[in-house]
Amino acid sequence: MKPIWIITKRELRSYFDSLIAYILLVLFLAFSGFFTWLFGSDIFMSGQASLRSFFSIAYWTLFFFIPALTMRLLAEENRSGTLELLLTKPVSDRDVVLGKFTAALTLIIISLLFTLPYVITVSSIGNLDSGAVFCGYLGLVLMSAVYISIGLYASSITSNQIVAFMTAIFIGLFFHILFDVLASSFTGLTGEIFSFLSVSTHFESMARGVLDTKDLIYFLSLIVLGLKMAEDSLAKRNI
Amino acid sequence: MDITVENVLKTYGLQRAVDSISFHVKTGEILGFLGPNGAGKTTTMKIITNYMIPDKGVVKIGGKSMPEYANELKRHIGYLPENNPLYDDMPMLDYLEFVAGLQEIPKEKIDERIREMVRVCGLNAEKHKKIGELSKGYKQRVGLAQALIHDPEILILDEPTTGLDPNQIVEIRKLIRELGQHKTVILSTHILPEVEATCDRILIINKGKIVADGTSENLRKQAQGQDMIKAGIKDGDPNEIFKALQELPGSSVVDFIDRNRNRFEIQSKPDHDLAREIFNLCVARKWVITELTPVETKLEDVFRELTMN
Ligand SMILES: Nc1ncnc2c1ncn2[C@@H]1O[C@H](COP(=O)(O)OP(=O)(O)OP(=O)(O)O)[C@@H](O)[C@H]1O
Ligand SMILES: [Mg+2]
Numbered sequence: 001m002k003p004i005w006i007i008t009k010r011e012l013r014s015y016f017d018s019l020i021a022y023i024l025l026v027l028f029l030a031f032s033g034f035f036t037w038l039f040g041s042d043i044f045m046s047g048q049a050s051l052r053s054f055f056s057i058a059y060w061t062l063f064f065f066i067p068a069l070t071m072r073l074l075a076e077e078n079r080s081g082t083l084e085l086l087l088t089k090p091v092s093d094r095d096v097v098l099g100k101f102t103a104a105l106t107l108i109i110i111s112l113l114f115t116l117p118y119v120i121t122v123s124s125i126g127n128l129d130s131g132a133v134f135c136g137y138l139g140l141v142l143m144s145a146v147y148i149s150i151g152l153y154a155s156s157i158t159s160n161q162i163v164a165f166m167t168a169i170f171i172g173l174f175f176h177i178l179f180d181v182l183a184s185s186f187t188g189l190t191g192e193i194f195s196f197l198s199v200s201t202h203f204e205s206m207a208r209g210v211l212d213t214k215d216l217i218y219f220l221s222l223i224v225l226g227l228k229m230a231e232d233s234l235a236k237r238n239i
Numbered sequence: 240m241d242i243t244v245e246n247v248l249k250t251y252g253l254q255r256a257v258d259s260i261s262f263h264v265k266t267g268e269i270l271g272f273l274g275p276n277g278a279g280k281t282t283t284m285k286i287i288t289n290y291m292i293p294d295k296g297v298v299k300i301g302g303k304s305m306p307e308y309a310n311e312l313k314r315h316i317g318y319l320p321e322n323n324p325l326y327d328d329m330p331m332l333d334y335l336e337f338v339a340g341l342q343e344i345p346k347e348k349i350d351e352r353i354r355e356m357v358r359v360c361g362l363n364a365e366k367h368k369k370i371g372e373l374s375k376g377y378k379q380r381v382g383l384a385q386a387l388i389h390d391p392e393i394l395i396l397d398e399p400t401t402g403l404d405p406n407q408i409v410e411i412r413k414l415i416r417e418l419g420q421h422k423t424v425i426l427s428t429h430i431l432p433e434v435e436a437t438c439d440r441i442l443i444i445n446k447g448k449i450v451a452d453g454t455s456e457n458l459r460k461q462a463q464g465q466d467m468i469k470a471g472i473k474d475g476d477p478n479e480i481f482k483a484l485q486e487l488p489g490s491s492v493v494d495f496i497d498r499n500r501n502r503f504e505i506q507s508k509p510d511h512d513l514a515r516e517i518f519n520l521c522v523a524r525k526w527v528i529t530e531l532t533p534v535e536t537k538l539e540d541v542f543r544e545l546t547m548n
Contacts, residue, residue, distance in 0.1 A: 006340045014328060081324030085385070088288040088318045089341045090310055237291055 003091045007099025008106065011073070015107055024065055028111045031061045033118070051122060054115070055136045055207040059200075062108065062144050063176050067168035069107065070151025071161045073100040074234065078159035083234070093234045097156075097227055101148055108144040112137060132209030139206030142219035143199055147172055149226025156233040175199040175222070240301035240315055240392045241265050242287060242423055247296035249282055256282040258447035259296065264440075266392075269419035271438030272427035275546050279447040280427040281321045284395050287425070288318045300393065314343065317391035319399055323382035327371030331362065331381055334370055335388060342389035356384040359414060361407060375402040383411065387418075394418065396426040400433060412437045431538045441538075445546040458541050468513055471502045471530030472521060483520055489513040502530065 015021040035057040074096075077083040086096055122128060147168070154167035176199055183194035183201075195201050199222075202215040242264040249257040257279040264270045272280045285291045287298050289309045298305040300312045326334060335356060339349045357363055360380040365373055370381060379402045386394065399415070400408045415424060415437050428434060434441055435455050443451040443458075451458050472480050477498055484493045484503060489511030496502040507513035514531060521528050 002343070003341055006337065010326075010329075010337055013333075014326075018328060080327075081320065081322055082326055084285070084290050084320050085318070085324055086341075088290050088313060088316065088320075089338070090313045090343060091341055092310065 003089075003095040004099040004102065007086075007091070007096060008102040011100055011103030012106060015069075015103065020069070021107055021110075024069065024107065025111055025114060028061055028065055029114055032057045032115065035061075036118070051119065051128075051133055051136055052207065054118065055140065058112075058115075058140055059143070059203060062140065063147065063172060064169075066104070066108070066144060066147040067151050067154070067165045067172065069104050070100075070148055070155055070168060071164040072155070073104065073152060074155040074230070075158050075161045075164040078156075087234075093231050096234065097152060097231045101145075101152055101227060104148045104151070105141075105145055108148070109141060112140060129209055132207075135209045135211050136207045138211075139203045139215075142206075142216070142223075143203050146175070146199060146219055146222045146226065149223045149230065150175075153226050153230040153233065156230040240423055242393065242425070243299040244283070244287065245297050245299070247283070247286055247293045247298065249279075249286060249291065249293050255447050257286065257293070260444065260447070260449050261296075262442060262449065262452065264423050264425060266423050267420055268440060269415065269424040269426070269438045271434035271441045272425055272444070273429075273431070273434060273441060273542060274427075274444040278444045278546075280444060281397055283444070284318075284397050284425065284427065285320075288316055288395055289313060314389070315392045317386035317389065317394045319382050319386040319396045321397040323379055325370045325378060325381060325385075328369065330369050331366055331373070334381065335384060338385045339388050344389055352388055352390075356388050359387070360384040361410065376404055376407065379403055380407070392422050394422055394424045394426075396424070398428055399426055400428065400430065408433075431542060435538060443542065443545055450545045451541070455538055459535060459538065461541075466507045466513065467534035468505050468507065468517065469496065469502065469530060469532045469534050470505060470517055470528065471500065473501060473527040473529050475501070475524065475526045477501050480526065483524065484517070487513070487516045487520060489516045504534065 012021075015024075032054060036054045039053050039057070074083070077086065077096075083096070087093065119128070119133060150171050151164070151168040154171065155161075155164040157167070158164050175197065179194045179198035180200045183191050183198060185191075186194060196218070202218050205212060206215055244263070245261050246259050247257055247261070248255065248259050260279075260283065262270075272283070274280050282291070286293050287300075287305075289298075289305050289312070292306055300308075300315070303312060305312065329337070332353060335353045336349060339352055344352055357366055360383050362377070362380055362384060365377050370378065373381065379399075383396075383399060386396065394415075396415070400411055403411060412433065415426065418424065419437075419439070426437070439454065441451070441453065441455055441458060442449060451461070453461070470484075477495075480501060481493060481495070481503065484490055484505055487505075489507050490505050490513060491508045492506040494504045496504050505513060505517070514533075517531065518528065520526075
């Protein structure tokens with residue numbers, strides 16, 4: 001447990017020292033703020049308090065921001081050789097992967113916390129369904145965790161950050177939108193399978209305020225799968 | 240803790256980087272690892288530190304074998320990898336603290352250990368800089384500091400003195416000697432005098448195979464076969480001296496080094512005390528000995544002979 005925490009701390013410090021964290025925070029808040037205001041301004045007129053438009057904006061902003069956060073995490077260690085130093089200390093491959101995962105997830109959670117003033121503003125307009133808000137945020141966190149684990153895998157297979165970024169986006173696109181598109185062009189079981197594989201299916205149901213164990217299992221298994229693949233590719237040491 | 244390497248084989252594709260090598264390093268022994276570029280030194284070290292798993296064979300440390308007890312054994316190893324990889328964006332002191340944490344040094348001792356490392360590795364002048372801003376030699380010192388910070392029982396150092404200035408080289412060699420009295424040290428280098436200055440034992444590998452193993456004296460003897468003696472003898476006719484030397488029971492080959500100054504090189508037969516025979520000869524003939532020195536084969540010659548084909 002301890003090495004994971006030490007690695008997390010180092011990564012977080014490095015995010016803040018290199019200004020990546022601040023850039024992410026500013027851009028994320030600016031983007032989601034702007035688009036929510038642009039597309040979601042009707043809530044002020046309709047008087048219907050809801051965060052639906054914010055959630056669907058964040059759904060996309062996070063999708064693009066997360067690979068930028070994760071691309072460096074293992075690729076840079078591969079490139080500079082520091083991975084060798086890390087793994088010859090009492091640190092396992094899994095500790096490294098989990099430490100980095102926790103660091104990126106913490107940063108995302110911090111970014112999401114900064115959007116809480118927006119929630120408070122909206123809730124002053126009318127009656128906000130706090131259960132739905134909680135579920136929506138939980139959905140965003142789980143979705144982020146999925147993309148972080150995919151990003152870590154992408155970062156583990158290369159020593160080039162750009163390759164890691166592109167790979168993460170490429171894999172992510174399937175879950176983010178392609179499976180959904182495929183689901184709508186197939187009927188019956190195939191369609192259902194694609195629909196189940198799509199992150200958007202599960203996220204949308206959570207954003208509506210429905211907390212289903214099926215969704216939780218879906219997210220958690222993708223996270224575990226991504227992390228396991230990242231760990232296995234580290235274990236090969238072939239970069 | 241001792242290190243045993245048994246039949247370790249590691250291939251990259253078709254190439255055998257390490258080809259079934261076995262050796263044993265005792266506690267309190269400093270082993271110098273020599274070999275031409277690409278011989279497999281670094282690969283062997285990566286295997287000993289459990290960074291890589293060998294295709295065949297085992298590494299045992301203190302009697303426990305490596306992949307199984309890795310988490311326990313890694314605590315006792317201090318490792319300086321070949322290219323001294325470091326996090327450039329970290330301040331040096333933060334980095335040492337990070338390593339100290341990973342090595343599970345108790346919190347209250349961390350500061351003390353860092354101060355000790357700053358002193359031992361001569362980091363004081365640059366200690367507030369980021370690692371990326373340091374000169375190559377200072378980076379190397381940081382690399383050494385991170386390897387030593389938890390006072391490990393085993394030290395694996397891949398070319399530890401590259402980039403250091405002459406003063407620091409002397410310091411580090413002294414440090415390695417001191418540490419080596421109670422620890423098990425394996426170091427690789429291309430600087431042959433360094434091996435002679437620091438190591439108790441030398442292992443030369445070539446193309447993944449061990450080609451020599453022993454103290455530097457042993458290796459020289461092996462390569463040389465018989466002893467050689469350089470002698471300078473005055474007050475006699477050179478040719479007469481030459482002939483007399485040839486007739487000595489213990490001499491096999493005699494050569495002039497410098498005819499004008501009567502200097503000779505004499506190769507001895509096995510199991511003869513050639514120096515004594517020369518001395519007695521000169522006493523009997525009333526010749527004056529100006530020089531009588533055993534010729535040492537240089538380690539360079541041994542190295543070249545074993546690793547060039
Ligand atoms: N990652 C790798 N992939 C493929 N081949 C490799 C790899 N690492 C090392 N090798 C090969 O294995 C052999 C041994 O390499 P190694 O780095 O162990 O040599 P070395 O003795 O440390 O050499 P040097 O004195 O140059 O440091 C070399 O022929 C090298 O080309
Ligand atoms: Mg090497």
